[in-house]
Amino acid sequence: MSKPTPEVYERGRGMDAHNQVMRDIRAENDQSYDPHEPTRVWIDEDNTPDGVYQSLTIILNTGGCRWARAGGCTMCGYVAESVEGGSVSHDALMDQIRSALDHEAAEADGESGLVKIYTSGSFLDEREVGAETRQAIAETFGDRDRIVIESLPDFVDAEKVTEFTEQGLETDVAVGLETATDRVRHDCVNKYFDFADFEAACAEALAGGGGVKAYLLMKPPFLSESEALEDMNSSVRRCAAVEGCHTVSMNPCNVQRYTMVDELFFEGGYRPPWLWSVAEVLESTTDADAIVVSDPVGHGSDRGAHNCGECDDRVQRAIKDFDLRQDPSVFEQVECDCERTWELVLSEEASYNMPLSR
Ligand code: SF4
Ligand SMILES: [Zn+2]
Structure with missing residues (x-):
C-alpha cells in the first residue's frame, strides 16, 4: 500500500496553488516584445x-x-511584458540603453542627475x-550623480553594489519588499522571502557604499481597507528603522492584466485602495526616519487607487506635492x-464583505 507523503497534502495549497493559478492566467497572454527596445522609458522628478x-x-x-515564470x-x-523564453543578450540590452538615452536627449531638459x-x-x-552588461551600464552612467537599480534581496551583494559606487555614483538598490509583515507578503502577495532577507540586503548595500529604497505595496488582495492601512503604517516604520534604508516608496496596488488581482477584480472581489488611505499613511508616518513617497499609478480610475x-x-x-x-x-x-464613505469603509469592511464600496 502506498504511503501518503507530506507533499501530497501540500499540493494544490498555499504557494503551490498560488503559482498554479498564476501560470494559467499568464498563459493567456500571447503578445511578444522586441528585445532591442526597453519596455518603457520616462522622465520625471524624484526626491532623494x-x-x-x-x-x-x-x-x-x-x-x-x-519568480514570475514559476x-x-x-x-x-510585468512578466506578461517580457521576452518569451528567457534571457536577452548583452548587445540587445545595450541597444535598450542607447534607445533610452535617445529618448532622454529628445525629451529631457539636459542629462538627468538620477537614473533609475x-x-x-x-x-x-x-x-x-x-556581469559584462552590468559593468558597461555602470560606466555609461558614471557621469551622473545617482543611480537606482532594482533587485530582489537574494541578489544584493556588496561587490556588485561597489561596481556602481566606484564610479562615484550614489547608489540605491530598489527592493520590492511590498510589506514588512511576512504573513501578508507570503499569503497575499505570494513573495517568497522574509523581512530578515530585506534586512540582510540593506546590510550588503551599505557595505558596498550604497543604500536601499524599499518599495511597499498598499492593499494586496485579501486585505480589507483598514488592514491594508495598518499594514502600511507599521511597514513604513519598520523599514525606516533598518540601517541603510533611507527611502520608502509606498505604492497602492493597481489592477494589471493577466494577474490574480485582475481575476478577483473582474469578479467584483477586489477594489484598489482609496487615495485617502495613501494620504493617511504619508501623513501619519512623517516622524519615521526616511523619505516616504508614493506614486499612485492609474489614480482616479477603477483599476488604480x-x-x-x-x-x-x-x-x-x-x-x-508631499513626495x-x-x-x-x-x-x-x-x-x-x-471622506465619510472612506471612514465607514475603514470601520465596517471585513474580509467577508469586501469590497464594501466601489
Ligand atoms: S513583483 Fe517582482 S518578484 Fe513578483 S513576479 Fe513581479 S517582477 Fe517578479
Ligand atoms: Zn471625493
Whole structure:
C-alpha cells in the first residue's frame, strides 16, 4: 500500500496553488516584445537624500523575473511584458540603453542627475543581466550623480553594489519588499522571502557604499481597507528603522492584466485602495526616519487607487506635492464628502464583505 507523503497534502495549497493559478492566467497572454527596445522609458522628478533630481527611468526588458515564470506575485503583470523564453543578450540590452538615452536627449531638459533602472525582475541577478552588461551600464552612467537599480534581496551583494559606487555614483538598490509583515507578503502577495532577507540586503548595500529604497505595496488582495492601512503604517516604520534604508516608496496596488488581482477584480472581489488611505499613511508616518513617497499609478480610475471621482486629481496632486516637500500640511488643503464613505469603509469592511464600496 502506498504511503501518503507530506507533499501530497501540500499540493494544490498555499504557494503551490498560488503559482498554479498564476501560470494559467499568464498563459493567456500571447503578445511578444522586441528585445532591442526597453519596455518603457520616462522622465520625471524624484526626491532623494541629496534633494530633488530630474530622473530618467528605464524599464529594461531582460526576459523577466525568474519568480514570475514559476508563478509569481498576485498583482504583477510585468512578466506578461517580457521576452518569451528567457534571457536577452548583452548587445540587445545595450541597444535598450542607447534607445533610452535617445529618448532622454529628445525629451529631457539636459542629462538627468538620477537614473533609475528597473527590470521587472532583478538587475543584480546574473541570469537577467550578466556581469559584462552590468559593468558597461555602470560606466555609461558614471557621469551622473545617482543611480537606482532594482533587485530582489537574494541578489544584493556588496561587490556588485561597489561596481556602481566606484564610479562615484550614489547608489540605491530598489527592493520590492511590498510589506514588512511576512504573513501578508507570503499569503497575499505570494513573495517568497522574509523581512530578515530585506534586512540582510540593506546590510550588503551599505557595505558596498550604497543604500536601499524599499518599495511597499498598499492593499494586496485579501486585505480589507483598514488592514491594508495598518499594514502600511507599521511597514513604513519598520523599514525606516533598518540601517541603510533611507527611502520608502509606498505604492497602492493597481489592477494589471493577466494577474490574480485582475481575476478577483473582474469578479467584483477586489477594489484598489482609496487615495485617502495613501494620504493617511504619508501623513501619519512623517516622524519615521526616511523619505516616504508614493506614486499612485492609474489614480482616479477603477483599476488604480481612487476616491469618489470628484476629488481624485486634487488628492493625487497633494500626494505628488508631499513626495517632493515631505510636508504633511499639503493634505489639510484637500477635502471632500467622500471622506465619510472612506471612514465607514475603514470601520465596517471585513474580509467577508469586501469590497464594501466601489
Ligand atoms: S513583483 Fe517582482 S518578484 Fe513578483 S513576479 Fe513581479 S517582477 Fe517578479
Ligand atoms: Zn471625493
